[in-house]
Amino acid sequence: MNCHLAPSILSFDLTNLRESVSTLVSNGADIVHLDVMDGQFVPPITFGDSYVKALKSAANAVYEAHLMVETPERQFEPFAAAGCTRIIFHAEATIHSHRLIQTLKSMGVEAGIAINPGTPVEAIEPVLDMVDIVLVMTVNPGWGGQSFIRSALKKTARIREIRPDVLIEVDGGIDPKTLPEARAAGANVFVVGSHLARAVNLAEATQELVRLCG
Ligand code: DX5
Ligand code: ZN
Numbered sequence: 001m002n003c004h005l006a007p008s009i010l011s012f013d014l015t016n017l018r019e020s021v022s023t024l025v026s027n028g029a030d031i032v033h034l035d036v037m038d039g040q041f042v043p044p045i046t047f048g049d050s051y052v053k054a055l056k057s058a059a060n061a062v063y064e065a066h067l068m069v070e071t072p073e074r075q076f077e078p079f080a081a082a083g084c085t086r087i088i089f090h091a092e093a094t095i096h097s098h099r100l101i102q103t104l105k106s107m108g109v110e111a112g113i114a115i116n117p118g119t120p121v122e123a124i125e126p127v128l129d130m131v132d133i134v135l136v137m138t139v140n141p142g143w144g145g146q147s148f149i150r151s152a153l154k155k156t157a158r159i160r161e162i163r164p165d166v167l168i169e170v171d172g173g174i175d176p177k178t179l180p181e182a183r184a185a186g187a188n189v190f191v192v193g194s195h196l197a198r199a200v201n202l203a204e205a206t207q208e209l210v211r212l213c214g
Helices: 014-026 049-056 072-082 097-106 152-162 178-185 202-213
Strands: 004-007 031-037 062-068 086-090 110-115 133-137 167-171 189-192
Touching (some): 049 072, 072 086
Parallel strands (some): 004 031, 110 133
16 A cells, blocks of 8 residues: 655744745655644644645645644635645544535545544444545644654554555654554554654655655
8 A cells, every 4th residue: 555744734834834845745745734723622723724725836745634623614615625635624523523524525525534542443433434534643632743652553453454445644753763663553644743844854854754654
């Protein structure tokens, strides 16, 4: 199964994002991971759909919105209109995950569901056959630069068993050391934020992770 590097812009210098995105994509990343936070679902607040509009022309990639927000369906239209072709909401943010996935698919957008470290796979099992991607949080959402939560890899392996074909994305604490572990557990999309944001040479750090993605 193809592997993909999905840099998160959360920890990057916001005044220089377009250049960073261009470097990441020209060195092998094919997804730009946008961490949208509303200060409710998680304490921090980040950015809205206007960021996608501003970033989109920087590079040709999949722009995916990771909605760490309450009432995620309110953001579906704006982020899709801004250029996100993949929208991932949290199972913990709604009682209507089935309907929200139907909504995204009816919009022609790839539908993703995310689970926090404390949420079991059983919570999303009824909709696993509907989604295009499953996001397994390997940190508690809200901040970059946190430590990898290894226990999430058991859930990754379980999801891979149920859906051999689905994209499984891991998000949080991914670096050259933890990426191979997550890949071995069955993940094939890797969100990397702070490891890349603090790289002395962003191009080389990106190429190293792309190589590890295999
Ligand atoms: C955390 C976000 C992650 C985070 C990853 O809530 O969903 O995407 O930015 O950052 P690192 O790679 O620094 O853990
Ligand atoms: Zn994220």
